Amino acid sequence: RQEFVIGGYTDPKGSRVGIGSLLLGYYDDEGTLHYAGNVGAGFNDTSLRDIIAKLKKVASDTNPFAPTKAIEKKAHWVKPTLVAEVTFGEWTGSGSIRHSVFHGLRTDKKAASIRREQATHVEDVMQPQSELKSGKRSTTATKATNATKAAKADPLADSDVDSKLPTTLKVTNPDRCIDPVSGMTKIDLVRYYALVSGLMLEHLKGRPLALVRAPAGVGGELFFQKHSEVGKLPGVKQLPQELDPEHPTMLEVPNVQGLLSCAQWNVVEFHTQNAFAKNYDKPNRMVFDLDPGQGVSWQQIQEAAQLMRAFLEQLGLPAFLKTSGGKGLHVVVPLKPQHGWDVVKGFSSFIVEHMARTLPDRFAFKSGPKNRVGKIFIDYLRNGRGATTAAAWSARARPGMGISVPVAWSELEHLKGGDHWTVATAHTRLDHGNTPWADYAKSAASITKAMKQMGYKPA
Structure with missing residues (x-):
């Protein structure tokens, strides 16, 4: 997950409005903007209309990228002033990102400051800030290191998404296998939810939900929970009691923090109700x-x-x-x-x-x-x-x-x-x-x- 400069966009196809995809890039130390691929996922109708309006205000006749054959010929150019935050699966050998998802514009970042970021190992970013400052290494981080070394085939291990797990997220027992069939571990599932968070939250926000916990993994006992104290679940929201006055308060997962804290709490499945809380x-x-x-x-x-x-x-x-x-x-x-x-x-x-x-x-x-x-x-x-x-x-x-x-x-x-x-x-x-x-x-x-x-x- 990192920021990219927007240098252009392509036309939408089918019934889609606004844009097809954004053309992304990053600057080198000499001030040259290098093409880094495109992003077409992660938008809804509202965000598509919003971003095309912003793009038209900075329209340009000049291609801002360094010469490359990788860009679609019918692209529309813009002045490289807008910055997008994007998650992606990996960098290709040719220097482009793959499996990218748009998360929003960053108005707090200047385009000229955007560089290609280097991936950081997940065990480093999982350490609490206090431990990083003191130079101590958490037991959890050590386990994550050992799990990475011991994993026979970790399908998500090479993904850059794990380099951007929140520094405040402490994943306990990260190397615990939760599915013997696929070999998935707990940290794999946490990484997965970080990877799809932007897509998934479109389906979670505003809806009461139930959480399916699997502390013993797939095949073990499952716990179906519509209610819970949220003190141990940062980011998870308790909905107003009056929505269901005869039962404990219902839950909502409105943000990435809530999604990942649930995954840390051994939640595997997220089930939503058919109504928004605001019109329950x-x-x-x-x-x-x-x-x-x-x-x-x-x-x-x-x-x-x-x-x-x-x-x-x-x-x-x-x-x-x-x-x-x-x-x-x-x-x-x-x-x-x-x-x-x-x-x-x-x-x-x-x-x-x-x-x-x-x-x-x-x-x-x-x-x-x-x-x-x-x-x-x-x-x-x-x-x-x-x-x-x-x-x-x-x-x-x-x-x-x-x-x-x-x-x-x-x-x-x-x-x-x-x-x-x-x-x-x-x-x-x-x-x-x-x-x-x-x-x-x-x-x-x-x-x-x-x-x-x-x-x-x-x-």
């Missing part, structure tokens, strides 16, 4: 979790997702797709927050019952294992008050540690499973980031007309 009584999404029974093939799951999408489109409802990180897929409908929990859950149940009645050989309406042998249960129970679904970019506490990833419908046929991407391979997806869901927020629809079309009358 009115859900703003509807989730259909395609959960395959015994004997269901992956092709059947893919076909089920397409059928689900087709039916929702007949109702005039948009459908967005993501892998679950487990065995199935999640079809998500963004809603205008107009109806209460009971109405949304009731209507989602009505849709699933219709699908099961229309295609009984494919779908089951009841969730029990005996009811869905060879069939798919479309889990509508995720739409109840207090219910949660694994968030996009959340890892899963399953062998192999799959992750939930937003995908475009055109990508569905190429997926190999609900765990197509894992913690170990996440860096190969960062160039796409949340782009497949770029239209999610502005696609929010009302279910009023759809309920009338199906003849559903809320109780």
